[in-house]
Amino acid sequence: MRSVNLTPSPRAQELLGALTSFMDECVYPAEAEVTKQRAAGLPAGHEPAVLDSLREEAKRRGLWNLCVPGLSGLGYLDYAYIAEITGRSPDLAPKSINGGAPDSVNMVMLDAVATADQRTRFLDPLLDARSGSAFAMTEPAVASSDASNIATTVRRDGDEYVVDGHKWYISGAANPRCSVLFVVGMSDPTASAHRRHSVVAVPADAPGVTIHRAMSVFGYDDDSAEISFDSVRVPVANRLGEEGHGFAVGQVRLAAARLQHCMRMVGLAERALELTCRRAEERVAFGGTLSQKGQLAAQVAESRIALDQTRLFVLHAAALVDSLGSRVAQSQISAAKVLAMRTAVTVLDRAVGVHGAMGVSADSPLARWWALARGLHIADGPEEVHLEVLARNELAAQEALAR
Numbered sequence: 001m002r003s004v005n006l007t008p009s010p011r012a013q014e015l016l017g018a019l020t021s022f023m024d025e026c027v028y029p030a031e032a033e034v035t036k037q038r039a040a041g042l043p044a045g046h047e048p049a050v051l052d053s054l055r056e057e058a059k060r061r062g063l064w065n066l067c068v069p070g071l072s073g074l075g076y077l078d079y080a081y082i083a084e085i086t087g088r089s090p091d092l093a094p095k096s097i098n099g100g101a102p103d104s105v106n107m108v109m110l111d112a113v114a115t116a117d118q119r120t121r122f123l124d125p126l127l128d129a130r131s132g133s134a135f136a137m138t139e140p141a142v143a144s145s146d147a148s149n150i151a152t153t154v155r156r157d158g159d160e161y162v163v164d165g166h167k168w169y170i171s172g173a174a175n176p177r178c179s180v181l182f183v184v185g186m187s188d189p190t191a192s193a194h195r196r197h198s199v200v201a202v203p204a205d206a207p208g209v210t211i212h213r214a215m216s217v218f219g220y221d222d223d224s225a226e227i228s229f230d231s232v233r234v235p236v237a238n239r240l241g242e243e244g245h246g247f248a249v250g251q252v253r254l255a256a257a258r259l260q261h262c263m264r265m266v267g268l269a270e271r272a273l274e275l276t277c278r279r280a281e282e283r284v285a286f287g288g289t290l291s292q293k294g295q296l297a298a299q300v301a302e303s304r305i306a307l308d309q310t311r312l313f314v315l316h317a318a319a320l321v322d323s324l325g326s327r328v329a330q331s332q333i334s335a336a337k338v339l340a341m342r343t344a345v346t347v348l349d350r351a352v353g354v355h356g357a358m359g360v361s362a363d364s365p366l367a368r369w370w371a372l373a374r375g376l377h378i379a380d381g382p383e384e385v386h387l388e389v390l391a392r393n394e395l396a397a398q399e400a401l402a403r
């Protein structure tokens with residue numbers, strides 16, 4: 001294991017203090033209102049009204065756009081600490097500071113690859129949270145964990161591209177604020193597997209774009225959508241990066257996406273462990289509190305070990321990205337994704353268990369949080385694909401050592 005320093009920068013330490021106060025004073029107190037709005041039928045994909053005032057307050061406190069390293073001056077390690085705190089209140093905190101997926105990582109991508117004109121048209125509105133965005137790769141008809149399968153076409157016709165295809169589970173696209181979809185499609189079927197695809201920016205209201213429905217995750221409303229593209233025309237100037245370099249463009253966002261998700265899940269699981277301990281101390285059965293039962297106490301201890309191990313592992317991966325870049329840290333990022341999602345699902349599952357029927361009810365946030373974590377296990381690459389990457393890199397490294 002490479003040695004790295006895991007201490008956040010002095011500026012990040014200041015921001016972490018400010019963020020913790022923001023969570024205590026503004027975010028946690030707003031959660032009950034969101035639950036009420038959901039119960040009253042907040043439409044799928046729509047944001048709770050309180051987010052607008054939280055965004056204003058976060059801006060006022062200097063907690064805005066921290067997630068784009070090129071603009072905030074923070075590193076991946078610094079932002080990992082911030083993402084953990086926001087993960088504790090997943091419905092509100094990430095978006096409050098303009099660090100919610102997918103806008104956060106689309107901003108990272110645009111900052112790295114957009115032309116000056118594209119920055120004005122696509123990045124600036126996201127930096128102000130004037131509108132939202134989505135990254136559209138997955139398709140219902142093909143196994144999309146293998147990105148080379150993507151069948152949507154992005155065909156050049158003079159000064160335009162014509163987009164035809166069908167996508168689903170596209171995060172952010174069911175949110176009425178979504179104004180632009182970054183669509184991955186095949187631009188040259190004759191090219192090699194990793195040079196066939198390009199990414200083009202498609203306005204969400206372009207003729208031929210149909211948002212069919214908001215998707216759900218284990219029955220819970222999600223802000224992802226099923227979308228079709230029927231002869232949608234966009235100017236060539238809407239292509240991100242070079243033609244045929246769609247995968248390279250997508251890769252730019254992946255390190256940030258995975259590490260942010262990992263740390264938010266650590267934060268969420270920490271909160272679930274807090275609820276677990278509180279419930280176990282309060283609830284009495286068979287002559288003692290649940291916390292006095294050996295099996296439950298062991299679960300609490302196991303969760304603590306898993307969480308501390310996972311946090312250190314993800315922070316280490318983030319520090320490696322800062323010092324060596326995401327290519328060199330590919331194995332650590334994949335391992336972090338596997339470990340963080342396993343830990344989050346396990347800790348949340350234990351939290352559901354200790355709450356009994358309350359744990360599976362809508363009167364507690366735990367079932368919804370569990371569904372979120374299990375969904376993220378699949379999003380941004382299922383576990384099996386990350387394990388394959390790890391195994392491939394490990395075998396190659398061992399072979400090189402043996403030579």
Ligand SMILES: Cc1cc2nc3c(=O)[nH]c(=O)nc-3n(C[C@H](O)[C@H](O)[C@H](O)COP(=O)(O)OP(=O)(O)OC[C@H]3O[C@@H](n4cnc5c(N)ncnc54)[C@H](O)[C@@H]3O)c2cc1C
Pocket residue numbers: 102134135136137138139142143144145146168169170171172217222224375376378379380381382383384385388
């Ligand atoms: C909540 C949520 C949000 C999402 N957001 C987005 C988004 O914003 N944009 C977007 O484009 N997509 C998004 N997705 C889609 C997600 O990225 C895909 O579901 C994922 O890449 C898997 O593709 P697939 O569903 O086609 O599964 P498939 O490719 O059909 O794979 C199914 C299963 O096969 C197994 N498998 C796959 N490959 C291997 C292998 N090599 N070895 C062993 N087993 C394997 C895995 O268990 C995998 O889960 C989201 C998904 C969810 C659940």
